[in-house]
Amino acid sequence: PASPRHSKYQENQERAELRPGPERTAIRHLLLVRLSLLGLLIPCLGRTLPHPAADMALKASCEVMIVRHAERLDEVPGHTWYKEQRDRWFDPPITEEGFAHAEAVAEEMLKEMGSSRNFEVIHCSPLLRAVQTAEVLSERFNCPIQIVPGLCECAAAVKEQGLGVQDGTLCLHRSGLALQTIEELKSICTRATFTEEHPTAINCFEDAVAMLCEQACADQKSVCVVSHREGIRDLSMRQGLSTPYCCVATFLYGQTFSNEATLQFVGCRDLVKFQKRGPYGDRV
Numbered sequence: 121p122a123s124p125r126h127s128k129y130q131e132n133q134e135r136a137e138l139r140p141g142p143e144r145t146a147i148r149h150l151l152l153v154r155l156s157l158l159g160l161l162i163p164c165l166g167r168t169l170p171h172p173a174a175d176m177a178l179k180a181s182c183e184v185m186i187v188r189h190a191e192r193l194d195e196v197p198g199h200t201w202y203k204e205q206r207d208r209w210f211d212p213p214i215t216e217e218g219f220a221h222a223e224a225v226a227e228e229m230l231k232e233m234g235s236s237r238n239f240e241v242i243h244c245s246p247l248l249r250a251v252q253t254a255e256v257l258s259e260r261f262n263c264p265i266q267i268v269p270g271l272c273e274c275a276a277a278v279k280e281q282g283l284g285v286q287d288g289t290l291c292l293h294r295s296g297l298a299l300q301t302i303e304e305l306k307s308i309c310t311r312a313t314f315t316e317e318h319p320t321a322i323n324c325f326e327d328a329v330a331m332l333c334e335q336a337c338a339d340q341k342s343v344c345v346v347s348h349r350e351g352i353r354d355l356s357m358r359q360g361l362s363t364p365y366c367c368v369a370t371f372l373y374g375q376t377f378s379n380e381a382t383l384q385f386v387g388c389r390d391l392v393k394f395q396k397r398g399p400y401g402d403r404v
Contacts, residue, residue, distance in 0.1 A: 181337065181374035182336045182343060183372060184333060184342070185369070185370055186329075186345045186346075186370075186371070187225070187366060188349050188363055189214065189249040190214040190252070190253045191217055191218035192212045192213070192249045193212045193214065195212075207298075210247075210281075211247050212248065212249060213252055218252075218365065218366075219256065221365060221394050222256040223256055224391075224392040225391050226260040229260075230260060239342045240263055241263055241264055241265070241266045242257050243266050243268045243318070244266065244267055244268065244271065244347070245348060246299050247272045247299065248305070248308070250348065251305050252308070252309055254346040257344070257346065258313060259311045264315040265309075265314050267305070268320070269283065269290055269318070270283070270328030271345060271346075272347070273328070274348050274354055275350060278292065281295055282294060302314065325351050325354065329351075334381070352388060355369075355385065362390075366394065367389060367391075368389050369388040370388075370389075371384060
């Protein structure tokens with residue numbers, strides 16, 4: 121018999137298949153964008169939420185930081201990752217330069233936060249590039265990583281194929297290609313500490329973020345997430361937003377006295393510029 125966790129993923133997959141097609145989704149997004157420009161609505165976390173007015177009273181609020189992963193190996197010009205790792209084509213590691221960049225960004229974040237860090241765990245996409253970036257933050261911030269499966273759903277390859285479970289292991293739904301298990305990630309990211317994988321079976325990025333925000337708000341904590349550029353753009357509703365490697369996007373999540381949830385995009389910052397590569401892999 122299927123495990124409860126597997127059943128939940130199956131249910132989520134069935135719900136995903138019932139979602140409106142791309143034409144209806146595009147029309148809905150266009151309408152929501154127009155309304156948000158009028159200051160009436162902000163689409164967020166899988167729901168249509170009221171835009172928080174400047175004087176709106178909140179009974180609880182928390183800061184949400186979403187960090188994009190560092191430079192991925194397969195985006196280095198001339199690299200042959202796709203040919204060498206056919207079963208892992210969607211899950212490349214970060215580069216040595218990416219590690220150094222993540223270190224510099226973590227240092228800047230520490231300078232800004234000082235002793236006011238208000239999160240106790242780094243929530244992370246299970247894709248390797250995100251976990252390796254979170255490894256640096258985990259070591260510098262002295263807090264553990266928690267893998268949250270739904271935080272990778274926004275990545276282009278995962279969104280195209282869907283997120284599922286096969287024999288108890290996370291995988292791409294269509295191809296069945298497996299993601300790294302938490303034990304494999306621990307063996308690769310030895311500088312980090314890990315807590316138990318989040319027990320939720322949510323496999324939608326927006327819903328996963330909503331759940332983390334609700335928990336943090338109740339505990340009067342902030343949220344720190346390491347994920348992907350598509351997630352930042354989806355939540356901010358700015359598809360043309362510049363989201364360089366290791367950028368830090370900030371949102372303010374709040375709950376009104378009528379129990380309405382809001383998420384306001386504050387901004388996206390490039391704390392440490394990453395020198396781009398030329399067509400032959402050299403720095404430019």
